[in-house]
Amino acid sequence: xxxxxxxxxxxxxxxxxxxxxxxxxxxxxxxxxxxxxxxxxxxxxxxxxxxxxxxxxxxxxxxxxxxxxxxxxxxxxxxxxxxxxxxxxxxxxxxxxxxxxxxxxxxxxxxxxxxxxxxxxxxxxxxxxxxxxxxxxxxxxxxxxxxxxxxxxxxxxxxxxxxxxxxxxxxxxxxxxxxxxxxxxxxxxxxxxxxxxxxxxxxxxxxxxxxxxxxxxxxxxxxxxxxxxxxxxxxxxxxxxxxxxxxxxxxxxxxxxxxxxxxxxxxxxxxxxxxxxxxxxxxxxxxxxxxxxxxxxxxxxxxxxxxxxxxxxxxxxxxxxxxxxxxxxxxxxxxxxxxxxxxxxxxxxxxxxxxxxxxxxxxxxxxxxxxxxxxxxxxxxxxxxxxxxxxxxxxxxxxxxxxxxxxxxxxxxxxxxxxxxxxxxxxxxxxxxxxxxxxxxxxxxxxxxxxxxxxxxxxxxxxxxxx
Numbered sequence: 001x002x003x004x005x006x007x008x009x010x011x012x013x014x015x016x017x018x019x020x021x022x023x024x025x026x027x028x029x030x031x032x033x034x035x036x037x038x039x040x041x042x043x044x045x046x047x048x049x050x051x052x053x054x055x056x057x058x059x060x061x062x063x064x065x066x067x068x069x070x071x072x073x074x075x076x077x078x079x080x081x082x083x084x085x086x087x088x089x090x091x092x093x094x095x096x097x098x099x100x101x102x103x104x105x106x107x108x109x110x111x112x113x114x115x116x117x118x119x120x121x122x123x124x125x126x127x128x129x130x131x132x133x134x135x136x137x138x139x140x141x142x143x144x145x146x147x148x149x150x151x152x153x154x155x156x157x158x159x160x161x162x163x164x165x166x167x168x169x170x171x172x173x174x175x176x177x178x179x180x181x182x183x184x185x186x187x188x189x190x191x192x193x194x195x196x197x198x199x200x201x202x203x204x205x206x207x208x209x210x211x212x213x214x215x216x217x218x219x220x221x222x223x224x225x226x227x228x229x230x231x232x233x234x235x236x237x238x239x240x241x242x243x244x245x246x247x248x249x250x251x252x253x254x255x256x257x258x259x260x261x262x263x264x265x266x267x268x269x270x271x272x273x274x275x276x277x278x279x280x281x282x283x284x285x286x287x288x289x290x291x292x293x294x295x296x297x298x299x300x301x302x303x304x305x306x307x308x309x310x311x312x313x314x315x316x317x318x319x320x321x322x323x324x325x326x327x328x329x330x331x332x333x334x335x336x337x338x339x340x341x342x343x344x345x346x347x348x349x350x351x352x353x354x355x356x357x358x359x360x361x362x363x364x365x366x367x368x369x370x371x372x373x374x375x376x377x378x379x380x381x382x383x384x385x386x387x388x389x390x391x392x393x394x395x396x397x398x399x400x401x402x403x404x405x406x407x408x409x410x411x412x413x414x415x416x417x418x419x420x421x422x423x424x425x426x427x428x429x430x431x432x433x434x435x436x437x438x439x440x441x442x443x444x445x446x447x448x449x450x451x452x453x454x455x456x457x458x459x460x461x462x463x464x465x466x467x
Contacts, residue, residue, distance in 0.1 A: 001039045002035075002039055002040075002042065002058075002060045002063075002089065003063075003343075003344065003345060003346070004086055004089055004090040004344075005090055005318075005319065005344070005346060006087065006090055007316070007317060007318035007319055008317070008319050008344040009022070009083060009086045009087055009090060010316075011316075011317050012068075012078055012083070012086075013078070013083055014076045014077075015076075018076060018079075018080050018083060019083070021080040021083075021084075022080045022081075022082075022083025022084045022086075022087055023083075023084070023087050024084070025046055025080060025081060025083070025084025025087075026083070026084040026085070026086070026087030026088040026090075026091060026093075027087075027088075027091075029046045029047055029081070029084050030044050030045065030046050030047075030084065030085065030088060031044075031045050031046070031047060031053060032044045032045040032053075032096075033085070033088055033089075033093060033094065033095045033096065034095055034096050034097070034098040035089075035095040035096075035097060035098075036097070036098070036099070036100050037097055037099075040059070040060055040061045041057055041058065041059045041060060041061065041100060041104065042057065042058050042060075042085060042086070042089050042095060043055070043056065043057035043058075043085070043098075043100075043101065043104070044056060044057075044085050044088075044095075046081045046084060046085070048072060048081070054070055054071055054072045054081045055070065055071050055101075056068075056069065056070035056071075056072070056079070056081040056082045056084075056085050057069045057070075057082070057085070057101075057104060058078070058082055058085055058086050058089075059104065059108070061108065062341070063343045064322075064324050064341035064342055064343045065340065065341040067107075067111065068082045069082070069104070069107070070082050128232070128233065130233060133233045134228065134233065136181055137224050137227055137228055137233070138228070139179075139180050139181055140180055140181050140182050140220075140224055140245065141221065141224050141225070142180055143177055143179070143180025143181070143182045143185065144180075144182065144185065144217055144220045144221050144224070146173070146176065146177065146180070147177065147182075147185055147189060147213065147216075147217055148217045150170070150173050150189065151210060151213050151214060151217065154170075154192075154210070155210065159196065159203060159206055162196055167193065167196060167197060170189075170193050170196075171193065173189070174186060174189050174190050174193060177189060181246065182220075182245050182246045183246035184243065184244050184245050184246035184247075185216060185220065185244075185245060185246060186246070187246075187276075187278045187279045188209070188212065188213055188216060188278070189213065190278045191209060191278035192206065192209045192210065192213065194277055194278060195209060204444060208377075211377050212377045212378065214377075215376070215377040215378050216244060216245075216378060219239075219241055219244075219378060220241065220244075220245055223236060223239075223241045223242075223245075235247070235253065235257065236330065237257050237258075237259060237330040238330065239330060239331065239332070240329065240330050240331035240332070240336075240378075241378075242330065243329060243330070243331075243336075244378060249329055251327050251338065251340065254327045254328070254329070255325075255327070259327060259328045259329065259330065260325055260326060260327050260328060261292075261325075261326045261328065262324065262325060262326075263292075263322075263323075263324065264290060264291075264292050264322075264323045264326040265290075265291040265292060265320060265321065265322055265323070265351075266288045266289065266290060266291065266297075266320075266321040266323060266326075266337075267288065267289050267291060267319075267320055267321070267347055267351055267352075267355055267462075268286055268287065268288050268289075268316065268317045268318070268319075268321075269287050269288065269289050269296075269355075269386070269437045269454070269455045269457065269462060270286075270287040270384075270437055270454040270455045270464060270466055271284070271285070271286050271287070271316040271317075271464070271466065272284075272285045272287075272466055273285070275305060277305075279302070280304060280305055280306070281302045281303060281304055281305060282302070282303040282304075282305055283300060283301070283302060284299075284300070284301040284302075284303070285298060285299070285300055286298065286299040286300075286301075286316075286317070287334075287384050287437065287454065288321075288337070289355050289358060289386065290326075291320075291351065291354055291355065291358075294358035295335070296333075296334050296384045296385065296386060296437075297328075297334060297335050297336070297337045298334050298335070298336050298337065298384070299336070299337055299338065300336060316464070317344075318347075318462075319344045319345060319346060319347055320344070320345045320346065320347040320348075320351050321342045321343070321344060321345075322342065322343040322344075322345060323339045323341070323342050324339075324341050324342075324343075325339060325340070325341070326338075326339055327339060332373070332379065333373055333379070333380065333383050334380060334383055334384050349459065349460060352457070352458065352459055352460055352461060352462065353459040355386075355435075355457055355462075356434075356435050356457050356458060356459045358386060359386045359387055359388035359435035359436075359457070360385065360386065360387055360388065361387075361388045361403060361404060362403060362405070362407075363387065363403045363405075363407040363408075363409055364405070364407055366385055366387065366440075367409075367440075367449050370383055370385070370440045370449060371442075371449070374442060381441065381442075382439040382440065382441055382452070383439070383440050384437060384438070384439050384440075384454070385437075385438055385439075385440055385451075386435055386436075386437050386457070387401065387403075387409070387435065387436055387437075387438060387451075388403065388404075388433075388434075388435050389401040389402060389403065389432075389433075389434060389435070389436055390402055390403060390404050390432060390433060391431065391432055392423065392430070392431055392432075392434070392436070393431060395408070398410050398411070399411040399420045399423055399453075401436060401451075409438075409449070409450065409451050410446075410448070410450045410451070411423075411438070411450070411451055411452070411453050412441065412443070412450045412451065412452050420453060422465050423453065423465070426456065426463065429458075430456055430458070430463070434456055434457065434458050435456070435457040435458075436453055436454075436455070436456055436457070437453075437454045437455040437456075437457065438451035438452060438453055438454060439451065439452040439454065453465050454466055
């Protein structure tokens with residue numbers, strides 16, 4: 001039987017407008033609603049702007065990899081008609097049992113053949129073109145050398161002495177870095193230039209970015225030289241340096257390098273979106289708890305800012321995700337993850353209780369670990385941690401959480417849309433013995449570790465403080 005809920009359908013939509021239109025069509029737009037005898041597919045007829053009704057279907061023969069079809073001209077997948085069909089099913093509307101249309105059976109057969117061909121190709125590993133790879137790595141080293149010269153020049157001149165003409169020259173050097181296969185490095189130099197252009201960033205922020213770039217130069221050089229000395233020119237999996245330089249990992253690469261786990265259950269604890277001007281992209285960040293291991297892991301979806309209208313954004317997922325194969329990007333804390341297939345189920349009390357029990361109880365140990373982690377400039381400056389608290393409340397006007405040993409951690413106000421003031425809306429039951437997802441940060445002014453609150457986790461539910 002097909003298992004659908006509104007939150008899962010929302011997550012499939014390409015944008016908020018598609019959700020709105022889909023829900024409207026699910027209420028009143030369908031003249032026929034059908035399902036197969038084995039309930040592996042739902043299909044129907046929906047009224048539209050044309051003379052004929054649109055025929056759409058949602059095929060769940062493989063629950064982890066559904067297929068959406070519609071004969072409307074929309075380039076969005078799933079389109080608003082298919083979304084409407086699923087919303088109608090999730091709402092409990094009556095679907096009459098009918099034979100699966102012949103054209104869909106033919107498409108199923110074609111898809112099966114295509115998947116078999118794809119699987120056969122996967123069995124035959126692609127040979128490396130070592131000559132081309134060496135040429136690319138040498139080009140990357142040239143790009144790193146160029147960045148090194150640029151950073152040294154900025155430091156020699158001093159931030160205050162940089163003129164508009166200097167900024168123009170830096171802009172041209174950013175463009176030049178695009179020739180060296182190091183898009184990650186290019187974005188980070190652009191981030192520095194944006195800080196210099198704004199004139200509002202403190203010298204400390206600019207210096208932190210310089211420190212990051214210097215570390216990227218040092219580790220990037222070391223890594224690329226090691227690759228050239230490796231007879232097989234292998235990609236590194238012991239750190240995230242490949243991605244920092246700009247490598248876009250393919251799932252086939254991750255699979256070949258053993259960067260995957262089978263049969264994993266995930267539950268999303270938080271979701272955020274923001275514009276990254278340096279990358280020229282919108283970023284969707286999902287923060288998930290791996291219920292098999294207790295690890296906090298992240299998904300990232302990147303969409304070009306210039307193409308907002310036709311690029312699919314992501315939405316919060318209020319469900320339990322069963323992942324047949326979870327791909328894990330190289331890195332340390334809060335590793336990036338991805339998957340091709342998933343089965344969506346309603347999260348139950350057992351899942352929430354399991355999530356709650358993974359919360360760390362000793363703030364002293366967490367702070368010690370985080371301090372060691374953020375010493376490296378290339379590590380995530382805002383690692384996510386799930387913490388248990390015995391108490392939460394205000395002390396001297398600031399929100400504070402406290403562990404069982406009386407150790408306290410101050411909560412900060414303004415991470416994206418997260419706002420501590422929302423905590424005051426929680427009922428008294430949430431003031432004691434719960435878990436909280438936070439992003440840890442070192443406050444340079446206060447000279448202490450503090451935390452941005454993202455979600456409260458109890459044994460029954462997740463309350464999100466971002467929206």
